[in-house]
Amino acid sequence: RENCLVTCHVNVHPLWQSELSVSGGTRQSPINIQWRDSVYDPHLKPLKIHYDPTTCLYIWNNGYSFQVEFDDSADKSVIMGGPLENHYRLKQFHFHWGAINEWGSEHMVDSKVYPAELHLVHWNPVTSTSFEEAIMENNGLVVIGVFLKLGAHHAGLQKLVDALPAVKHKDTIVEFDVFDPSCLMPSCPDYWTYDGSLTTPPLTESVTWIIKKTPIEVDQNQLEEFRMLLFTSAGEEEKRMVDNFRPLQPLMNRTVRSSFR
Ligand SMILES: Cc1ccnc(S(N)(=O)=O)n1
Numbered sequence: 001r002e003n004c005l006v007t008c009h010v011n012v013h014p015l016w017q018s019e020l021s022v023s024g025g026t027r028q029s030p031i032n033i034q035w036r037d038s039v040y041d042p043h044l045k046p047l048k049i050h051y052d053p054t055t056c057l058y059i060w061n062n063g064y065s066f067q068v069e070f071d072d073s074a075d076k077s078v079i080m081g082g083p084l085e086n087h088y089r090l091k092q093f094h095f096h097w098g099a100i101n102e103w104g105s106e107h108m109v110d111s112k113v114y115p116a117e118l119h120l121v122h123w124n125p126v127t128s129t130s131f132e133e134a135i136m137e138n139n140g141l142v143v144i145g146v147f148l149k150l151g152a153h154h155a156g157l158q159k160l161v162d163a164l165p166a167v168k169h170k171d172t173i174v175e176f177d178v179f180d181p182s183c184l185m186p187s188c189p190d191y192w193t194y195d196g197s198l199t200t201p202p203l204t205e206s207v208t209w210i211i212k213k214t215p216i217e218v219d220q221n222q223l224e225e226f227r228m229l230l231f232t233s234a235g236e237e238e239k240r241m242v243d244n245f246r247p248l249q250p251l252m253n254r255t256v257r258s259s260f261r
């Protein structure tokens, strides 16, 4: 009998330790996307993305991830089309990743897990007057999920990676101007979409998820730079910021639609 090594991870970050799940939640995220169960919807339009690089403000470490914030005071960086009835404003993007390349993404595709996942968070300025309000609204938010896989160096991501040492500790911030997050999008237009929730508190069921089918490639050094960040503030005992992903949630009575056959 060959001895097999069962590798698994134990998520110990306080946030996920108690595995907060909205009591009675019926549309929680993340989920495992079963390709064969997804339903092609010919009415889904191509997603249209218009980001203005000058709306980029700063990067900060919020104790769960590193986050790039945008000026959302006008319709300058917006998405529309796809499953959406109107335009949504980009508010921020952030990532989730693992301690090693074997896991890290929040969503999975046919139980395949990626080493990291990018989330671009947008809110609906037609039905809400602020991002904070949109978080509480049904379909107030749209999050685009992009999988990261180990491969070639990603030149666009490197500008972000070079800034990470400046936000090593929780609640640190660094100015980051003129960055176009479109460079983090795969060229393939295909996506899945389903109704879900935020994956970190307040876990509200206000998100239309758009998960890109094709991952982007990043190299080992870039992933290792993510893993150099800390959950902890300066002066505290250091805890590396890794495995900041929520466990899979039940699909319950939901159908995942695909934009492609
Ligand atoms: C804005 C926000 C808060 C919490 N969680 C998320 S996430 N991970 O679902 O994109 N986004």
Ligand SMILES: [Zn+2]
Pocket: 094, 095, 096, 119, 199
């Ligand atoms: Zn996220």
